[in-house]
Amino acid sequence: MVSKNWPLFFLGAILFLLLIGFSASRSPSLNRISKRSISDQDDLNFLDEEQTDLDELFGAAAKPEYGLKIDSYLSYEKLDSLIHQLQKKYPNLVRVRSIGKSVEGRELWAVQITHDVQEERKLLKPMFKYVANMHGDETVGYALMVFLIQYLVYNDQVDDRVTKILSSTDVYILPTINPDGYTKSQEGLCGSLEGYVGRQNAEGVDLNRNFPEQFEYNEDKVYAQETKVIMQFIKTQPFVLSGNLHGGAIVASYPYDSSPYEENCCFESKVPDRKFFIQLARNYANKNPMMSPGRACGFQFDGGITNGNNWYKVPGGMQDFNYVNSNCFEMTMEISCCKYPPGRDLRAYWVANKESLLDFIESTRKGIYGLVVDKEGDPVPSAKITVQGINKNITVTSRGEYWRLLAPGQYTITATATGYEPVSTKNIIVDNKEPNRLDFVLAKINGRKRGPGRI
Numbered sequence: 288m289v290s291k292n293w294p295l296f297f298l299g300a301i302l303f304l305l306l307i308g309f310s311a312s313r314s315p316s317l318n319r320i321s322k323r324s325i326s327d328q329d330d331l332n333f334l335d336e337e338q339t340d341l342d343e344l345f346g347a348a349a350k351p352e353y354g355l356k357i358d359s360y361l362s363y364e365k366l367d368s369l370i371h372q373l374q375k376k377y378p379n380l381v382r383v384r385s386i387g388k389s390v391e392g393r394e395l396w397a398v399q400i401t402h403d404v405q406e407e408r409k410l411l412k413p414m415f416k417y418v419a420n421m422h423g424d425e426t427v428g429y430a431l432m433v434f435l436i437q438y439l440v441y442n443d444q445v446d447d448r449v450t451k452i453l454s455s456t457d458v459y460i461l462p463t464i465n466p467d468g469y470t471k472s473q474e475g476l477c478g479s480l481e482g483y484v485g486r487q488n489a490e491g492v493d494l495n496r497n498f499p500e501q502f503e504y505n506e507d508k509v510y511a512q513e514t515k516v517i518m519q520f521i522k523t524q525p526f527v528l529s530g531n532l533h534g535g536a537i538v539a540s541y542p543y544d545s546s547p548y549e550e551n552c553c554f555e556s557k558v559p560d561r562k563f564f565i566q567l568a569r570n571y572a573n574k575n576p577m578m579s580p581g582r583a584c585g586f587q588f589d590g591g592i593t594n595g596n597n598w599y600k601v602p603g604g605m606q607d608f609n610y611v612n613s614n615c616f617e618m619t620m621e622i623s624c625c626k627y628p629p630g631r632d633l634r635a636y637w638v639a640n641k642e643s644l645l646d647f648i649e650s651t652r653k654g655i656y657g658l659v660v661d662k663e664g665d666p667v668p669s670a671k672i673t674v675q676g677i678n679k680n681i682t683v684t685s686r687g688e689y690w691r692l693l694a695p696g697q698y699t700i701t702a703t704a705t706g707y708e709p710v711s712t713k714n715i716i717v718d719n720k721e722p723n724r725l726d727f728v729l730a731k732i733n734g735r736k737r738g739p740g741r742i
């Protein structure tokens with residue numbers, strides 16, 4: 288067939304190429320960005336030769352037998368086999384589970400890394416998550432999560448800091464929650480493809496606009512398959528802290544991303560835990576030499592941080608959803624100007640983000656934490672933890688646990704539960720040098736059973 292019709296085939300191919308060239312030249316931004324080499328950009332200039340020493344950057348994970356690849360991206364299929372191999376080799380440290388499927392049927396993998404991962408979570412061990420690549424063409428976060436998974440696994444029991452993280456924190460890493468988009472994206476392209484193919488899910492939904500919006504309730508909103516899966520995950524798992532990795536700018540962006548006002552930007556939409564979030568953002572930016580100058584990708588951010596809404600409004604974003612609908616505090620890290628830089632640049636992004644990424648996980652243990660129990664020592668699962676002056680309550684888990692992230696300061700903390708006398712503890716000092724444990728014992732109101740009365 289082909290041999291007989293080859294002239295037609297040839298003609299078709301030429302027409303196709305012409306069409307591609309034409310559409311690319313009609314899209315100046317696409318053209319310009321894709322031709323620009325990331326290596327020319329200011330954000331890689333901080334890199335000097337010494338900082339690229341592999342042993343220093345990856346520790347034990349750099350051993351040749353582990354085959355760590357730092358100059359290329361793993362395909363979705365290779366990610367699948369890597370994490371399952373790790374699970375097989377390190378069954379007490381790594382657990383892979385799918386939290387659900389994408390529109391095209393790809394699993395949304397969550398890689399849980401912590402000591403004794405097969406056992407029930409140790410009481411009061413806090414849960415942390417990194418979520419990357421919800422915009423499928425913002426791939427640096429995906430690549431760094433692939434590195435981080437290997438870094439944590441291979442450096443456990445070798446590097447004290449890693450060992451401490453994995454003994455004290457239940458770490459979940461979701462390298463991509465938009466694998467369909469990732470698969471359609473194009474390496475080397477710094478901006479999005481036409482029509483946002485790759486950024487969006489397979490049905491053209493921008494997942495970071497697809498969550499319920501706190502300031503504009505819309506009961507008719509249609510949620511994408513991926514959004515439903517992630518919402519369920521966020522609501523049912525007691526995460527404490529979360530990082531949401533994006534690209535296209537370099538800045539640590541904290542909630543709220545949205546406001547009750549029409550304006551698209553340029554004023555802060557204040558979150559009750561503003562003080563803690565600003566500290567969190569500063570910590571991330573200060574340890575990241577690409578981010579701390581606050582000048583990258585044509586933007587200027589004081590100290591490399593911003594309130595989300597002050598930059599531009601993101602209604603229906605995942606970050607605000609976490610804070611409003613769960614106990615989990617989420618911050619967004621924008622970590623590369625170029626959305627999908629060539630693989631050879633990835634090591635530079637690891638150099639820039641490694642310290643910040645580790646430090647951010649360690650922040651899970653800031654503030655105070657403890658148990659809320661009744662006189663018998665049983666958990667009071669309906670209890671809430673309130674902090675005077677901060678209008679955001681934390682609900683305890685079914686096992687009576689709570690974690691309350693707080694910036695350094697002096698606080699009055701109250702535990703309340705329906706049917707129980709509230710208990711307040713004043714003058715709690717938080718310095719965030721060591722985690723601060725504070726338990727509450729609640730007594731029932733009218734502890735005695737009522738006598739026979741009206742029924």
Ligand SMILES: *[C@@H]1O[C@H](CO)[C@@H](O)[C@H](O)[C@H]1NC(C)=O
Nearest residue numbers: 671672673678679680681703
């Ligand atoms: C937090 O709990 C307190 C005490 O029950 C309540 O007065 C307050 O309205 C709650 N705040 C929020 C945001 O739910």
